[in-house]
Amino acid sequence: MSIQNIAVVTGGNKGIGFAIVKELCEKFDGIVYLTARDESRGKTAVQELNKHGLNPAFHVLDIDYEESIKKFKDYIVEKHGALRPGARVVNLSSVCGHLSKINGKEPYATKIRGRFSNPDLTEKELCQLMEEFVKAAKDGDHYAMGWPNSAYVVSKVGVSALTRIQQRAFDADTSRPGIVVNAVHPGYVDTDMTSHKGPLTTEEGAVAPTYLALLPSNNDVPKGAFVWKDKTVVSWKKDLPSGYTF
Incomplete structure (x- = not known):
């Protein structure tokens, strides 16, 4: 488990979410997760940011489905520990x-x-x-x-x-x-x-x-x-x- 600062942006593959991911990648001291419902669109968005020298992590997340939320939560806890003070x-x-x-x-x-x-x-x-x-x-x-x-x-x-x-x-x-x-x-x-x-x-x-x-x-x-x-x-x-x- 890696104890690092993390930021998570839901709906990060386009629109305001994508712009937030971009700005966080430029300013945040830690790992930025771009999440999206669709894996292909999400990874395409990551690749677009990579062209600008930015390197967000990616994970599928559909906040309309509890199972998707649970999978992402379990992943974050296992990899980074619980969300902290x-x-x-x-x-x-x-x-x-x-x-x-x-x-x-x-x-x-x-x-x-x-x-x-x-x-x-x-x-x-x-x-x-x-x-x-x-x-x-x-x-x-x-x-x-x-x-x-x-x-x-x-x-x-x-x-x-x-x-x-x-x-x-x-x-x-x-x-x-x-x-x-x-x-x-x-x-x-x-x-x-x-x-x-x-x-x-x-x-x-x-x-x-x-x-x-x-x-x-x-x-x-x-x-x-x-x-x-x-x-x-x-x-x-x-x-x-x-x-x-x-």
Whole structure:
């Protein structure tokens, strides 16, 4: 077993993920794992980075499947040991993951936002919220019940809420102190997902996520926060400041 610093990027074969891998390879003192669902695409991405003198490691990882996650986790533990104190976790959210985007019919939307922002919200309760949206969307009355007209918005608000839950759990884990989790809005980036309509390059979209991944061990701020593309912390509960759109 090799005790080394490691960085793991999910979905690292293209888009923002690929740009994050590239920047981490340039700045991170340790091994960078580019992970992807498809082995061929992942290895092709590694080869592309090799042309620039960068040498990420590769491993298959499909976060939609528990077995894939377990295989990768077992590999990391065997090769590098468990994830350690002082780790940094960056959850890729979106402007759509801001709480204000829960904007269905009132007063029901306010009640839903209150449930999401409950400081004692549990992961089980968060899953219940997501299941409630799925059912309401299937029934066609989601907006009347307070939900927005976008599954993407609800999924990203869920990611932002999960970030807060995870940080609270790590804060309580005295066996692994100093673990910091943040959610980040990378900006509206020119990727396949945005149908290449975003004005930002993938390199620009990687700036804030990489900054959070490389927070020094003696710096635990921001922590459990919603971070904007320019690295500033934005209140998740309050309305977005003027000018904060994409």
